Amino acid sequence: MKFNTIGFLLAFFFSPFFLFGQESIRLDRSYQGLSLASALDSIQKQNKVRIFYQPKWVEGQKVTQNTQGVMLVDFLNQSVQASGLKAVTYHGTIVFVANNPELYQIENSADDDLVVIGDQNAKLNEIVSVKGYISDGTNDEPLIGARVYITSLNIGTVTDFNGNYDLRVPVGKYTIEYSSISYENKPIDVIIKSAGKLDVALFSGSLQLDELVITADGQDANVQQRVSGLENMDIKTIKQLPTFMGEVDPVKSLTTMPGISTTGELSSGFNVRGGETGQNLILQDGAVIYNPTHLFGFYSAFNSDMVNEVNLYKGGGPANFGGRISSVLDIKLRHGDDEEYKVSGGVGLVSSRLTAEGPILKNKASFIVGGRTSYTNWLLHSLKNIELNSSSAAFYDTNVKLLYRIGDKDYLTGSFYLSHDDFNLAGDAQYDWGTTNFSLEWSHVFGAKWMSSLVLATSNYEVKSENTENELEAFSFRNGIRNVVGKYEILYKMHPKNTISAGIEYNHHQIEPGVLKPFVGNTSIDPVDVSDQQAHEVAIYIQDDWDLGARLALSAGLRASGFWRVGEGEIYDFESGEQVNRVPSSIDSVFYGKGDLISSFSGLEPRLSMRYLLTTSASLKMSYYRTFQYLHMISNTVSATPQDYYITSGPNLDPQYADQYSLGLFKNYRNNLYQISGEVFYKKMYNTVDFIEGAELLANEELDGSLVQGDGKAYGVEVQLKKNSGKLSGWVSYTYSRSLKRFEGDYDYETINNGDYYGSNNDKPHDLSMVLSYKLGARWVLSANFSYSTGRPITVPVSNFRFDKTPSVLTYSERNAYRIPDYHRLDLSLTLLPTLKKSSLLSGEWIFSIYNVYGRKNAYSIYFTQWGGAKKMSILGSVFPSVTYNFSISK
Known part of the structure; x- marks a missing residue:
C-alpha cells in the first residue's frame, strides 16, 4: 500500500497535463431555442466546466441549432462567431476572446485614465503575461498575498513572498483590481496590447479598525484558502488586543484562537491541539527560537514593532516545514522603508522600545533596527508571591534587518536577533539566558514562472543558573542548544491555479544538556559534565498547491526526513527486569569517537489538505498530516522555562511522530461581515516522553534511563464566530479538547497509572476566548478580552500516616488524577488613536489598559506541605493598570 500511495503522489506532483479536457466534451442534449446566456449557464453546471465571458457579448442571442452530439468548443465558436468572438481553452477553463478590435477599442482610445500595457499589438486571441510588483505605498515594502483580479473574466492571482505577481490574461480592455486587506482597493482600467x-x-485606509482579522488572501480567505488549520494574523490586528502592561504580544494574541492554549498564567509558551510546548517549531525569519519568552513568560520574545506577519500551522503545515509534531509558528519581520527615515517606539510602565528605519541606498537598500528594555522590579515587588516579591529581573532584546535589491530579479535580506534575560530569585538563585540568531536569505526570480529562495541561519540559545543560598551547596549550571540550517527551495508557477515548490533542508544540532559545577569549598555536590550531543538532520520535500476546478483545491506535499546522531559521546545500557523497582542504573556503556555514527532514523511525511467550495462563501476542508520530531524537550514544569532543555533521539530514545486528521466547515455571511467555522480534529502521537517516578532530570549523565516512551492522543472540536467590521467587531472562540498519554511497558517501572490513559499537563477540556472591539468615536476604541479554561491536571496526596514524631508520609494519587481550579480573566483597554491628519511629523497614540479587571487569583499551581496540607499559588492576584504611549516620527 505504501508504494501505491507514493507512486500516486509522485504522479500527481509531476503530471502537468493532469487537467481538464474541454476539447473532448461532447454535448449530450440540445439547447436549441434557449438564450445563449441560459445555454452557457446550463452547460457549465451539467459538464462541470467554467466559461468566462462578458454578459454584454451574448445579449439577445439564441441557440438556433440542435446541439446534441456536438463538440463543446465547436458549438461555442459557431454561436459567437458572428459577434467577433472566439473560444479558447486557458488553464482548465474556456475564455471568450475577441476577433473584432472594436470590442476592445485598443487603438486610439480617448480615455486618459487608461493604462496601456505592452508596446506592440499581440494577436487578438493571444493570452499574454502581465507582471508587476505590489508594495506598501508608505514604505515600498512588498505586500505578500496581495490580490490581482479581473472581475469580468473571473481570473486572478496573488503576489509571492517578494510582492511580485504574474497574471495570464487575453489581450483586451479590462479593469484590474488590486487589493490587500487593511489597504484601500485600487481598480485600474487597462488596455493590454x-x-x-x-x-x-x-x-x-484611514480607518484601519474596519478590519479586525487580517488574512493574506483577501475577502473570504478563510473559506478559499487550501491549507487547513492555518491561523494568520497581521500585526495591526494584534495591536488592537488588550495587553499586559501595554506590551503587545503576538504569541498571546494567537492563544485567543481555537485550538491554541497556554498552561499557566502569563506563559508565552503555547500548546496546539493537545501538543506540548516543545513540539512547536518557532521560526523568526528562518532562524529557530527555542525559548519564546522573557522573564519566565511575562513577555514574548518578539518585538511587535518589527513583526510583519504571523502564521501558525496547527497541523504541521506544508511539506516545507518539519522537525516538530504539533505546530509551526512562522514569524516574518518587516523590511525597513527604503525611501525615507522613520523612528517609532513606545514608553510604558515596565518596558520601552525604539525602532529606527530608513534607506541605505534609496529604492535599493534599507535597514530597520529595533530594541526593547525593561524596568520591571517594581512589578515583581507588587506581586503576592513572597519569593517573586523579593526578586529582581530585567531583559533586553535587539533586532536588525537589512534589505538589498541586487536587481529586478534578486533580493538579499539579513536578519539579526539578540536577547538577554537575568532573574534573581529572592537574592539566592540567579538565572541568565539568552538567544543569538542570524539569518540570510537570497531570493531569485528566474522568469515568469520560476523563482528560488536560499536561507542560511544560525540559532544559539544558552542558559546559566547559580544557587548561592547555602555556601556548602552552592553550584552553577549551564545548558544550551545551537543550530545551523541551510534551506534551498524552488517554486514553479505552472499556471495561476497550480504552484509547485520543492526543496532540500539541512540542520546541524549541537546540544549541551548540562554542566554542573560546585562553587569553591562546596563538597556536597560532585561536578557533572553531560556529554554534548551532535546530530545531522536532512529533509527533501515537494509541495503542490492546486485548484482542480471551480470548487476543489488541494495542498499536497511529501517530505522525507533523515536523522543521524554522531559522536563523540558515551551511550549507556541500562538494567531491566521485574526486579527493578526504581530508576534503572547503567550496567554498561559504549564510547563513540568524534564523527562516529551512533544511531540513525528516517521518516516519510505525507501532507494533504483539501478544500471543497459548497458555495462561493462556504467550504468544507479536510486534512491529514504526518510529522516526525527527532529532538525531545525535557521539562518537569508545565510552562516554558529557561531550565527546559533538548536532547536528541538515540539508541535508548526513539523519535516522536504523529498522525493528525481534521474536518472543518467554514461559512461567511453578508459579504464577509460574519464568519463562522467549526472544525474537529484527532491526533495520534507515538513515542511521547515522560519521566519515571523519582527521576533526576538535571545534569544527569544517565538521563535516558529515567525516561519512558509511550503513546498519546488528542481530539477535540473548535468553533469560532467573527464579526469583521462595524462599530462592534471581534470574535468568540471555543474549544473542547482532550490530551491524553499512556505508558505501558514490559516492566512496572516503565508503566504509569497501570498503563491507562491519563491527562497530560496541558489537558484542559474547555477553553473559551472572547475578543471584542467597540469604536466609541473616530479615534477612541474600547477593547475587551475574556478567557476561561478548565484547570490543568495535577497529582495530589490522597492519604498520609505518621509514626511517632516523624513527619507524615504522603501517598499520592495516580499521575494527574486531579485538577487545579478553573481559570478565568477579563482585560480591558482604551485606545486613543492618532489624528487622521497625514501631514503631522509626529504621530502618537495612548493605550490605557487594565489586566485582570476583577482581580481573580487564578491558581498557577497547588503545593502540599509535609503534613499533606494544600496551598494555592497565584502569580498575579491583583488588578494591573497600565498606560503606554506609542509614537512614530517620519521625515
Whole structure:
C-alpha cells in the first residue's frame, strides 16, 4: 500500500497535463431555442466546466441549432462567431476572446485614465503575461498575498513572498483590481496590447479598525484558502488586543484562537491541539527560537514593532516545514522603508522600545533596527508571591534587518536577533539566558514562472543558573542548544491555479544538556559534565498547491526526513527486569569517537489538505498530516522555562511522530461581515516522553534511563464566530479538547497509572476566548478580552500516616488524577488613536489598559506541605493598570 500511495503522489506532483479536457466534451442534449446566456449557464453546471465571458457579448442571442452530439468548443465558436468572438481553452477553463478590435477599442482610445500595457499589438486571441510588483505605498515594502483580479473574466492571482505577481490574461480592455486587506482597493482600467509590466502601490485606509482579522488572501480567505488549520494574523490586528502592561504580544494574541492554549498564567509558551510546548517549531525569519519568552513568560520574545506577519500551522503545515509534531509558528519581520527615515517606539510602565528605519541606498537598500528594555522590579515587588516579591529581573532584546535589491530579479535580506534575560530569585538563585540568531536569505526570480529562495541561519540559545543560598551547596549550571540550517527551495508557477515548490533542508544540532559545577569549598555536590550531543538532520520535500476546478483545491506535499546522531559521546545500557523497582542504573556503556555514527532514523511525511467550495462563501476542508520530531524537550514544569532543555533521539530514545486528521466547515455571511467555522480534529502521537517516578532530570549523565516512551492522543472540536467590521467587531472562540498519554511497558517501572490513559499537563477540556472591539468615536476604541479554561491536571496526596514524631508520609494519587481550579480573566483597554491628519511629523497614540479587571487569583499551581496540607499559588492576584504611549516620527 505504501508504494501505491507514493507512486500516486509522485504522479500527481509531476503530471502537468493532469487537467481538464474541454476539447473532448461532447454535448449530450440540445439547447436549441434557449438564450445563449441560459445555454452557457446550463452547460457549465451539467459538464462541470467554467466559461468566462462578458454578459454584454451574448445579449439577445439564441441557440438556433440542435446541439446534441456536438463538440463543446465547436458549438461555442459557431454561436459567437458572428459577434467577433472566439473560444479558447486557458488553464482548465474556456475564455471568450475577441476577433473584432472594436470590442476592445485598443487603438486610439480617448480615455486618459487608461493604462496601456505592452508596446506592440499581440494577436487578438493571444493570452499574454502581465507582471508587476505590489508594495506598501508608505514604505515600498512588498505586500505578500496581495490580490490581482479581473472581475469580468473571473481570473486572478496573488503576489509571492517578494510582492511580485504574474497574471495570464487575453489581450483586451479590462479593469484590474488590486487589493490587500487593511489597504484601500485600487481598480485600474487597462488596455493590454501585449505582455508587459505594471507596478502598483497600495495605501492603508484611514480607518484601519474596519478590519479586525487580517488574512493574506483577501475577502473570504478563510473559506478559499487550501491549507487547513492555518491561523494568520497581521500585526495591526494584534495591536488592537488588550495587553499586559501595554506590551503587545503576538504569541498571546494567537492563544485567543481555537485550538491554541497556554498552561499557566502569563506563559508565552503555547500548546496546539493537545501538543506540548516543545513540539512547536518557532521560526523568526528562518532562524529557530527555542525559548519564546522573557522573564519566565511575562513577555514574548518578539518585538511587535518589527513583526510583519504571523502564521501558525496547527497541523504541521506544508511539506516545507518539519522537525516538530504539533505546530509551526512562522514569524516574518518587516523590511525597513527604503525611501525615507522613520523612528517609532513606545514608553510604558515596565518596558520601552525604539525602532529606527530608513534607506541605505534609496529604492535599493534599507535597514530597520529595533530594541526593547525593561524596568520591571517594581512589578515583581507588587506581586503576592513572597519569593517573586523579593526578586529582581530585567531583559533586553535587539533586532536588525537589512534589505538589498541586487536587481529586478534578486533580493538579499539579513536578519539579526539578540536577547538577554537575568532573574534573581529572592537574592539566592540567579538565572541568565539568552538567544543569538542570524539569518540570510537570497531570493531569485528566474522568469515568469520560476523563482528560488536560499536561507542560511544560525540559532544559539544558552542558559546559566547559580544557587548561592547555602555556601556548602552552592553550584552553577549551564545548558544550551545551537543550530545551523541551510534551506534551498524552488517554486514553479505552472499556471495561476497550480504552484509547485520543492526543496532540500539541512540542520546541524549541537546540544549541551548540562554542566554542573560546585562553587569553591562546596563538597556536597560532585561536578557533572553531560556529554554534548551532535546530530545531522536532512529533509527533501515537494509541495503542490492546486485548484482542480471551480470548487476543489488541494495542498499536497511529501517530505522525507533523515536523522543521524554522531559522536563523540558515551551511550549507556541500562538494567531491566521485574526486579527493578526504581530508576534503572547503567550496567554498561559504549564510547563513540568524534564523527562516529551512533544511531540513525528516517521518516516519510505525507501532507494533504483539501478544500471543497459548497458555495462561493462556504467550504468544507479536510486534512491529514504526518510529522516526525527527532529532538525531545525535557521539562518537569508545565510552562516554558529557561531550565527546559533538548536532547536528541538515540539508541535508548526513539523519535516522536504523529498522525493528525481534521474536518472543518467554514461559512461567511453578508459579504464577509460574519464568519463562522467549526472544525474537529484527532491526533495520534507515538513515542511521547515522560519521566519515571523519582527521576533526576538535571545534569544527569544517565538521563535516558529515567525516561519512558509511550503513546498519546488528542481530539477535540473548535468553533469560532467573527464579526469583521462595524462599530462592534471581534470574535468568540471555543474549544473542547482532550490530551491524553499512556505508558505501558514490559516492566512496572516503565508503566504509569497501570498503563491507562491519563491527562497530560496541558489537558484542559474547555477553553473559551472572547475578543471584542467597540469604536466609541473616530479615534477612541474600547477593547475587551475574556478567557476561561478548565484547570490543568495535577497529582495530589490522597492519604498520609505518621509514626511517632516523624513527619507524615504522603501517598499520592495516580499521575494527574486531579485538577487545579478553573481559570478565568477579563482585560480591558482604551485606545486613543492618532489624528487622521497625514501631514503631522509626529504621530502618537495612548493605550490605557487594565489586566485582570476583577482581580481573580487564578491558581498557577497547588503545593502540599509535609503534613499533606494544600496551598494555592497565584502569580498575579491583583488588578494591573497600565498606560503606554506609542509614537512614530517620519521625515
